[in-house]
Amino acid sequence: MASDLRPSDGTKLFIDGKLVPGSGGVYANTDPATGEQLGWAAEGTAEDMIAAIEAARRAFDDTGWSTDPALRARCVRQLGDAMKDHVEQLREITIAEVGAPRMLTAGPHLEGPVDDLGFFADLAESYSWRTDLPIAEPMGMRTSRQLRREAVGVVGAITPWNFPHQINLAKIGPALAAGNTVVLKPAPDTPWCAAALGVLAAEHTDIPPGVLNVVTSSDHRVGALLSEHPDVDLVSFTGSTATGRSVMAAAASTIKKVFLELGGKSAFVVLDDADIAAACAMAAFSVCVHAGQGCALSTRLLVPRSAYDQALAVTAKTMSGLRAGDPNDARTVCGPLISAKQRERVEGYIDLARREGGEIVVGGGRPADRSGYFVEPTLIAGLTNQSAVAREEIFGPVLVILPYDDDDDAVRIANDSPYGLSGSVWGTDPARIDRVVSAIRTGTLGVNGGTWYAVDAPFGGYKQSGIGREMGVAGFEEYLETKLVAYPA
Ligand code: NAD
Numbered sequence: 001m002a003s004d005l006r007p008s009d010g011t012k013l014f015i016d017g018k019l020v021p022g023s024g025g026v027y028a029n030t031d032p033a034t035g036e037q038l039g040w041a042a043e044g045t046a047e048d049m050i051a052a053i054e055a056a057r058r059a060f061d062d063t064g065w066s067t068d069p070a071l072r073a074r075c076v077r078q079l080g081d082a083m084k085d086h087v088e089q090l091r092e093i094t095i096a097e098v099g100a101p102r103m104l105t106a107g108p109h110l111e112g113p114v115d116d117l118g119f120f121a122d123l124a125e126s127y128s129w130r131t132d133l134p135i136a137e138p139m140g141m142r143t144s145r146q147l148r149r150e151a152v153g154v155v156g157a158i159t160p161w162n163f164p165h166q167i168n169l170a171k172i173g174p175a176l177a178a179g180n181t182v183v184l185k186p187a188p189d190t191p192w193c194a195a196a197l198g199v200l201a202a203e204h205t206d207i208p209p210g211v212l213n214v215v216t217s218s219d220h221r222v223g224a225l226l227s228e229h230p231d232v233d234l235v236s237f238t239g240s241t242a243t244g245r246s247v248m249a250a251a252a253s254t255i256k257k258v259f260l261e262l263g264g265k266s267a268f269v270v271l272d273d274a275d276i277a278a279a280c281a282m283a284a285f286s287v288c289v290h291a292g293q294g295c296a297l298s299t300r301l302l303v304p305r306s307a308y309d310q311a312l313a314v315t316a317k318t319m320s321g322l323r324a325g326d327p328n329d330a331r332t333v334c335g336p337l338i339s340a341k342q343r344e345r346v347e348g349y350i351d352l353a354r355r356e357g358g359e360i361v362v363g364g365g366r367p368a369d370r371s372g373y374f375v376e377p378t379l380i381a382g383l384t385n386q387s388a389v390a391r392e393e394i395f396g397p398v399l400v401i402l403p404y405d406d407d408d409d410a411v412r413i414a415n416d417s418p419y420g421l422s423g424s425v426w427g428t429d430p431a432r433i434d435r436v437v438s439a440i441r442t443g444t445l446g447v448n449g450g451t452w453y454a455v456d457a458p459f460g461g462y463k464q465s466g467i468g469r470e471m472g473v474a475g476f477e478e479y480l481e482t483k484l485v486a487y488p489a
Pocket of ligand 1: 158159160161162163167185186187188219220221223224225227238239240241242243244246247260261262263264294295393395421461465466
């Protein structure tokens with residue numbers, strides 16, 4: 001066993017195989033559940049980022065990393081094992097800096113994604129890197145052809161704060177297993193989760209210098225260098241659609257590959273033959289998970305007009321019973337928002353709903369007994385799908401309930417959104433459910449509570465929710481180039 005993952009380890013960047021201080025010093029890391037300072041994070045600068053990109057370039061160009069799948073599989077497994085060995089320390093860091101409810105750290109916040117690393121390590125060993133195509137006779141010349149898949153090169157991974165381990169690992173795992181080198185730039189609000197990866201990689205793995213680099217920073221412009229720099233071949237970004245646009249525009253100057261996982265405003269469609277009470281209770285519960293800070297949560301509840309009163313009553317009752325609470329409490333599902341800025345944004349949308357004539361049926365304020373960045377679970381009624389709160393991503397425990405007239409109307413409302421990330425359909429008649437599922441333009445859908453999240457299940461968005469797929473073989477292949485080699489036969 002090497003050193004403990006003390007929070008002070010969070011004050012180091014990981015560049016070219018070494019844990020180094022940020023050349024900008026440190027910045028404060030805040031506990032969202034109390035608003036108090038937890039400690040410090042390394043302040044990476046443009047200079048540090050350039051050093052990391054250059055190290056990743058050298059490691060890709062000058063070492064055998066990209067052509068040694070056995071080494072890559074071993075290193076990715078070592079990283080997973082090191083995380084498992086330190087899982088209790090990682091759990092405390094995750095609860096402290098993310099405000100992640102303790103119960104979720106046993107799943108998608110920590111242990112789930114750590115386990116998932118094995119899938120990508122296995123892929124490094126089992127993937128068909130070379131495939132022979134049938135003999136062909138282009139222009140009368142008999143030709144044998146081989147399709148080769150190769151790593152793209154240097155990957156810039158830019159991640160948000162909401163599920164830091166899940167998103168960091170869903171990029172690092174496949175990118176490294178596929179033979180790329182990586183520079184990870186986490187969100188300013190969650191530096192320690194990423195910094196811990198650097199410490200564990202340095203102390204517990206054979207990952208060669210430069211193959212994985214971690215640069216934390218409070219300055220978004222440091223991350224922006226990854227989109228612009230000519231030595232970065234692919235930028236893998238998860239975050240808001242607005243930032244995704246900037247990333248894509250900046251990447252255009254060097255025609256780099258972009259992989260974008262962006263925002264969502266997913267619809268939870270309750271058909272009129274569904275168990276209305278069960279469906280609405282689930283919609284109310286799921287929008288409060290992690291205080292609604294999940295891109296794929298369904299934040300528009302579409303209910304048949306004929307059952308509107310019942311749907312509203314059940315949803316309101318369920319949300320009233322879900323209090324925002326201490327993330328350390330094992331019973332909490334709805335913790336704090338990540339920052340004062342994010343709370344201001346969520347409260348701004350609730351005010352906007354009031355000004356647009358909406359009714360705040362449940363919540364709308366801050367819990368009186370909490371000092372951190374909490375907002376009460378909030379249910380908004382009385383607005384249409386044209387209102388700002390029904391169109392824009394709020395990223396808080398806020399649900400908008402909307403009535404519809406028939407299945408076609410439900411589909412029309414569900415699709416009337418710039419986003420297309422996820423959603424739910426509840427009903428009884430399989431043929432009807434299938435018609436609605438086929439008509440909704442979105443990357444993932446759960447039917448009657450079905451869970452689509454799994455390491456082998458590609459996840460991503462239609463429309464302005466993104467480009468590409470994360471997880472699964474499709475997620476691994478995002479980090480590969482295709483080379484076709486032809487020989488005379
Ligand atoms: P954000 O877009 O503000 O920031 C994301 C990351 O981008 C951070 O690391 C930030 O420092 C960096 N960044 C900011 N400006 C940049 C620039 N110009 N160039 C390069 N990098 C820049 O998002 P956030 O507030 O951290 O996260 C919340 C958002 O993330 C929500 O919109 C949510 O829907 C989205 N999200 C999407 C998915 C998905 O898989 N589709 C998953 C989680 C979160």
